[in-house]
Amino acid sequence: MQIGKTEKYLCEKIEENGFIHITLIDPEKMNRIEEVVRAAEASGSSAFMVGGSTSHRTSDYEEAIVKIKSNSKLPVIIFPSNVASIARGADAIWFMSLLNSSNPYYIIGAQVLGIKTIRELGLETIPMAYLILGTGGAAGYIGDARPLPFEIPELTVGYAMAAEALGFRFIYLEAGSGVAMHVPEKLITMVKKCINVPLVVGGGIRDGLAAENVVSAGADVIVTGDVLEETSILEEKLYEIIEGGRKGALKKATLKA
Numbered sequence: 001m002q003i004g005k006t007e008k009y010l011c012e013k014i015e016e017n018g019f020i021h022i023t024l025i026d027p028e029k030m031n032r033i034e035e036v037v038r039a040a041e042a043s044g045s046s047a048f049m050v051g052g053s054t055s056h057r058t059s060d061y062e063e064a065i066v067k068i069k070s071n072s073k074l075p076v077i078i079f080p081s082n083v084a085s086i087a088r089g090a091d092a093i094w095f096m097s098l099l100n101s102s103n104p105y106y107i108i109g110a111q112v113l114g115i116k117t118i119r120e121l122g123l124e125t126i127p128m129a130y131l132i133l134g135t136g137g138a139a140g141y142i143g144d145a146r147p148l149p150f151e152i153p154e155l156t157v158g159y160a161m162a163a164e165a166l167g168f169r170f171i172y173l174e175a176g177s178g179v180a181m182h183v184p185e186k187l188i189t190m191v192k193k194c195i196n197v198p199l200v201v202g203g204g205i206r207d208g209l210a211a212e213n214v215v216s217a218g219a220d221v222i223v224t225g226d227v228l229e230e231t232s233i234l235e236e237k238l239y240e241i242i243e244g245g246r247k248g249a250l251k252k253a254t255l256k257a
Contacts, residue, residue, distance in 0.1 A: 004124035006047075006075045006092040007169070010221070013046050014198055018249030019215045021045045021242045024079065024202070024225030026052035026177075027064035036228055037071040043238035048072070049223065050090065051079025053138035053177060061087035077126070081142060083114040092124035097168070099129050099159055103144035128170040128200070129163030131156060133183055137176020137203065147176075153187040160191045160199075170221075171195060175203030177226050182210055185217035192218030208244030215248025216255075 003011075013020045023040040025033055025048055037048065050064050061078065065087060068076050078085055078093040086093065095118075098106040118125060132140045133156060136147035148156045160171050173183045173191065182204030192199050201214050202223035211222055222245055228234060 003169075004092065004126070006077065006124050007126045009075060010047065010126075011198065014220045017046075017246070018253055019219065019245050020047070020221050021211075021238075021245055022047045022049050022077075022200075022221060022223045023228070023238070024049045024051065024223050025064055025068065026225060026229070027060040028052050028054060029229055030064075033064055033067040034071050036234060037068050039234040039238055041072045041074060043235055044242045045074065045238065047075045047077060049077050049079040049094075049225075050087075051081060051085060053081050053142045056082065056084050058084050058087050061085055062089055065089040078123070080110075080114070081139075083110055083117070086114050086117050086121065086123070088121050090123060092126050093118060094128045094130075094170070094172075095125040096128045096130045096172075098132065098143045098145060099163060100131055100146050100148055101144050102146055106143045106145075126170060127168045128172055129160070129166075129168040130172045130174060131159050131163075132174045132176065133187075134175045134181065134203075135179055136174075137179050139174055139176050150181075150184050150187060153184075153190045156187060157190050157194050161194050164195045164197050168197065170198050170200055172200040172202065175201075177203065179204045182206075182214060185213050188214060188217040188219055205241065208240040208247075211241045211244030212248040212251070215245045216251040217248075218252070219248075 023045045075091040132145040198220040200221040201219040206227045
């Protein structure tokens with residue numbers, strides 16, 4: 001499959017900066033989308049994802065996408081939870097498979113039902129393996145996941161290696177929305193050492209130190225969303241997280257050298 005414009009952009013930014021930050025907009029929860037978008041672009045975020053575990057109305061996604069596009073030129077990628085997440089106006093969609101779900105619907109069923117609409121809307125598809133770890137949060141519950149335990153990292157490594165062999169071009173380690181703990185650094189490092197595709201890490205990255213640790217451990221992409229719904233100092237919080245990621249990227253580059 002040919003790599004599209006948005007995927008190429010993400011890979012070039014990772015190569016250029018050592019990591020990228022993506023701002024997650026939950027169309028159901030976030031009431032100040034325009035403010036978040038402006039703060040994210042000013043702070044150095046590289047793209048936006050639109051999605052949420054319980055969001056189920058296509059109109060919510062389309063409204064959120066319009067608000068993002070009206071306030072930023074950064075790419076918008078749909079982060080789907082179901083076929084209702086497929087909406088017009090975005091640049092791309094993560095064509096995701098929740099590989100550790102116990103329900104085939106989230107592994108391949110929703111993808112079969114959604115692909116025709118995706119093609120009709122002209123959305124770029126970016127193949128991504130989605131793995132839910134730890135307690136799993138709302139995403140784990142909704143997706144019928146069997147969350148991979150932090151304390152047995154070999155399981156996650158095996159899933160990630162298999163995902164790459166199956167042809168997925170990004171691998172996402174998800175600790176879950178609203179969780180207190182992000183994916184442990186040791187686990188991230190073990191996974192990254194065994195794959196050659198970009199590694200995305202989300203969930204529990206709530207400050208600059210967490211971002212620094214996650215990126216220095218091996219994450220190529222970090223995603224934050226919930227913390228932006230809670231803070232009143234948006235630009236400061238985003239800058240803190242992204243600056244932490246930059247420090248982590250420098251550490252990572254130094255270790256490689």
